[in-house]
Amino acid sequence: MTTYVFHARDAIRYRFPTHTNDLLMGREDAATSEAFFVILEPGEAPPFHVHPDAEQVFYVLEGTAEMTVREAGGPATVALGPGDFVRTPPGLYHAVKNTGTGRFIYLSIDCFTAGPAAGEPTWDAHVHAMCELNGWDFDAVKLGPVTDGTGALDTTQAGA
Numbered sequence: 001m002t003t004y005v006f007h008a009r010d011a012i013r014y015r016f017p018t019h020t021n022d023l024l025m026g027r028e029d030a031a032t033s034e035a036f037f038v039i040l041e042p043g044e045a046p047p048f049h050v051h052p053d054a055e056q057v058f059y060v061l062e063g064t065a066e067m068t069v070r071e072a073g074g075p076a077t078v079a080l081g082p083g084d085f086v087r088t089p090p091g092l093y094h095a096v097k098n099t100g101t102g103r104f105i106y107l108s109i110d111c112f113t114a115g116p117a118a119g120e121p122t123w124d125a126h127v128h129a130m131c132e133l134n135g136w137d138f139d140a141v142k143l144g145p146v147t148d149g150t151g152a153l154d155t156t157q158a159g160a
Helices: 123-134
Strands: 012-015 020-025 033-040 054-062 065-071 074-080 085-088 094-098 104-112 142-145
Antiparallel strands (some): 012 142, 065 074
8 A cells, every 4th residue: 555644753763873863754655765863962063974866855843053065166055944945956066064052953855856766766775875985884874663653753762
C-alpha cells in the first residue's frame, strides 16, 4: 500500500557526530524526494557539502544559525532563524552552523532532479555513503525509532 501521510511520531533517528537527522520519509518512499528534520546542538554543523543531484529546501522551525554557501565570488554567509525558508540548488556547496545557545531545527526536503541516484536508492544507502566518506560507523549513527514518538521535538536523544 502506498503511504501518503508520514508522522513525526514514526521518525527514525540518525545521530551523526556533527548533527542529527530524524527521517520522516525516505527516498525509497517517494518518486523524487525525501524529508527529515535536521537538529543541530549549539556549535554543531554538518560538513561543508553539495547535493549534485538534488535541490534542497528547508524551513527553519527553531533556533538561530548561519548558512555559508560557496558562490562564484567567494563564500557568502547569511543568518537563519525561525520562519526562514531556504533553497540550495543542485551543485551549491553549503553548510549550516548552529550559532545559538539552544537547538537549531529545520524541516528539510531533498528534491531529486532526476530521481534518487542509482548508487544510493534508499536513505540508508545514502547514510552508508556519508559514513564511509567521513569515517563514521553506520551502526553507531542509526539509532532507530525516536523513543518518545515526537520526532525533532524529542529533547532526550538529540544531544546523545
